[in-house]
Amino acid sequence: xxxxxxxxxxxxxxxxxxxxxxxxxxxxxxxxxxxxxxxxxxxxxxxxxxxxxxxxxxxxxxxxxxxxxxxxxxxxxxxxxxxxxxxxxxxxxxxxxxxxxxxxxxxxxxxxxxxxxxxxxxxxxxxxxxxxxxxxxxxxxxxxxxxxxxxxxxxxxxxxxxxxxxxxxxxxxxxxxxxxxxxxxxxxxxxxxxxxxxxxxxxxxxxxxxxxxxxxxxxxxxxxxxxxx
Amino acid sequence: xxxxxxxxxxxxxxxxxxxxxxxxxxxxxxxxxxxxxxxxxxxxxxxxxxxxxxxxxxxxxxxxxxxxxxxxxxxxxxxxxxxxxxxxxxxxxxxxxxxxxxxxxxxxxxxxxxxxxxxxxxxxxxxxxxxxxxxxxxxxxxxxxxxxxxxxxxxxxxxxxxxxxxxxxxxxxxxxxxxxxxxxxxxxxxxxxxxxxxxxxxxxxxxxxxxxxxxxxxxxxxxxxxxxxxxxxxxxxxxxxxxxxxxxxxxxxxxxxxxxxxxxxxxxxxxxxxxxxxxxxxxxxxxxxxxxxxxxxxxx
Numbered sequence: 001x002x003x004x005x006x007x008x009x010x011x012x013x014x015x016x017x018x019x020x021x022x023x024x025x026x027x028x029x030x031x032x033x034x035x036x037x038x039x040x041x042x043x044x045x046x047x048x049x050x051x052x053x054x055x056x057x058x059x060x061x062x063x064x065x066x067x068x069x070x071x072x073x074x075x076x077x078x079x080x081x082x083x084x085x086x087x088x089x090x091x092x093x094x095x096x097x098x099x100x101x102x103x104x105x106x107x108x109x110x111x112x113x114x115x116x117x118x119x120x121x122x123x124x125x126x127x128x129x130x131x132x133x134x135x136x137x138x139x140x141x142x143x144x145x146x147x148x149x150x151x152x153x154x155x156x157x158x159x160x161x162x163x164x165x166x167x168x169x170x171x172x173x174x175x176x177x178x179x180x181x182x183x184x185x186x187x188x189x190x191x192x193x194x195x196x197x198x199x200x201x202x203x204x205x206x207x208x209x210x211x212x213x214x215x216x217x218x219x220x221x222x223x224x225x226x227x228x229x
Numbered sequence: 230x231x232x233x234x235x236x237x238x239x240x241x242x243x244x245x246x247x248x249x250x251x252x253x254x255x256x257x258x259x260x261x262x263x264x265x266x267x268x269x270x271x272x273x274x275x276x277x278x279x280x281x282x283x284x285x286x287x288x289x290x291x292x293x294x295x296x297x298x299x300x301x302x303x304x305x306x307x308x309x310x311x312x313x314x315x316x317x318x319x320x321x322x323x324x325x326x327x328x329x330x331x332x333x334x335x336x337x338x339x340x341x342x343x344x345x346x347x348x349x350x351x352x353x354x355x356x357x358x359x360x361x362x363x364x365x366x367x368x369x370x371x372x373x374x375x376x377x378x379x380x381x382x383x384x385x386x387x388x389x390x391x392x393x394x395x396x397x398x399x400x401x402x403x404x405x406x407x408x409x410x411x412x413x414x415x416x417x418x419x420x421x422x423x424x425x426x427x428x429x430x431x432x433x434x435x436x437x438x439x440x441x442x443x444x445x446x447x448x449x450x451x452x453x454x455x456x457x458x459x460x461x462x463x464x465x466x467x468x469x470x471x472x473x474x475x476x477x478x479x480x481x482x483x484x485x486x487x488x489x490x491x492x493x494x495x496x497x498x499x500x501x502x503x504x505x506x507x508x509x510x511x512x513x514x515x516x517x518x519x520x521x522x523x524x525x526x527x528x529x
Contacts, residue, residue: 080442084440109447
């Protein structure tokens with residue numbers, strides 16, 4: 001599903017590589033935590049998968065895409081097969097919950113009748129039935145993140161990338177969000193989550209890839225965040 | 230492509246930057262109005278030239294001496310000149326006008342000013358040949374061949390007057406085009422600025438669109454259309470201004486020369502002629518400006 005082969009990334013503005021000789025393979029349906037301190041290369045890792053950046057060296061494969069070498073005009077296809085969730089939710093404040101979710105389908109040209117059908121379904125999946133007409137500002141942080149997850153998942157992507165999705169949430173709400181991500185993972189969707197949250201990583205006991213200074217420090221099949229961090 | 234989605238995005242964008250939108254429309258309109266005015270002047274020059282095309286004559290004025298003695302052009306040098314002109318391959322037709330006939334025509338032309346007519350004497354007017362040319366654009370053929378011949382005083386060529394008249398009009402046209410060009414630069418910069426502003430205010434939206442895999446058309450078309458729509462509205466305003474300008478100004482100021490057949494009037498058909506040109510220019514320029522701005526300033 002995801003394969004990085006000896007990937008290095010050096011930004012023009014920096015002398016130290018953001019990623020150095022990273023090789024990671026993630027299978028379909030896996031749930032993987034990507035951990036490490038700030039500046040360890042987690043964000044660069046995710047950006048490479050989305051072709052927001054191209055690697056300085058090495059190859060990146062996502063699904064059937066040779067991400068680093070594909071033509072620009074095919075990038076939208078790649079991104080349609082990846083759902084994204086962020087710490088800051090990134091909802092459109094002037095649109096309702098349902099409109100926010102529908103937006104993701106509208107802009108890729110899905111027909112209206114499809115949108116009418118799938119938006120309520122996905123809102124129910126994330127536990128927001130009955131809040132379709134609310135504005136984002138009327139929702140709690142946890143609810144807003146559910147909207148963001150609904151938007152990321154509504155097009156049934158092959159994988160979900162989550163960049164610190166619980167970073168702005170209290171522990172209980174975070175736990176709810178993790179349950180939701182697990183549920184999405186059980187539908188066969190690969191989930192890759194970058195996080196700082198020790199307790200979540202420790203309690204879930206999933207695969208952990210730890211980055212430090214752009215290198216893979218460890219890759220444990222059923223890992224914990226680690227001691228002393 | 231969902232047209233309704235793109236369309237609603239365009240409207241939202243235009244409303245959000247309403248002051249910029251208005252500024253953009255005004256500058257575009259003024260620039261296109263001036264351009265359209267220039268085009269109308271060009272049309273007028275063309276039409277007027279056509280108006281004169283079959284009227285242009287060369288007048289060959291005879292000396293005082295000949296004018297006084299030879300009323301029927303039956304003696305030399307008048308007779309010889311006539312047959313020479315008539316057999317000239319450049320000449321279409323020759324008409325002799327003696328002193329009395331010239332005086333009659335003078336009276337007719339200045340009917341409205343009887344005091345002028347009263348002052349005039351037939352003796353002051355020379356007899357002449359009014360020569361119609363096969364090629365009205367080349368009167369110098371006659372001027373060169375006949376100047377200085379016995380019996381000829383001067384040769385007057387109406388083209389000289391017309392050329393001065395047209396060069397004045399051409400000057401006005403060039404000036405108008407120049408100002409239109411400067412305004413167009415202002416309009417261009419405003420369009421570019423508005424597209425940037427619009428893209429900036431919708432950064433989150435565009436970011437999400439890119440992330441969920443919207444194609445470039447979906448992310449950029451709203452901005453492009455925004456520019457094109459304002460350009461088109463500007464063109465429509467400009468055409469409105471031209472119609473108003475024609476009715477309130479041109480028709481009024483130029484009424485006398487138009488009625489006298491001196492200049493051609495600007496008709497509805499002339500405005501209909503420039504309308505699609507202005508529209509097309511507005512669309513093409515705003516689309517190109519929008520596209521270039523997006524390529525230069527907005528990440529895709």
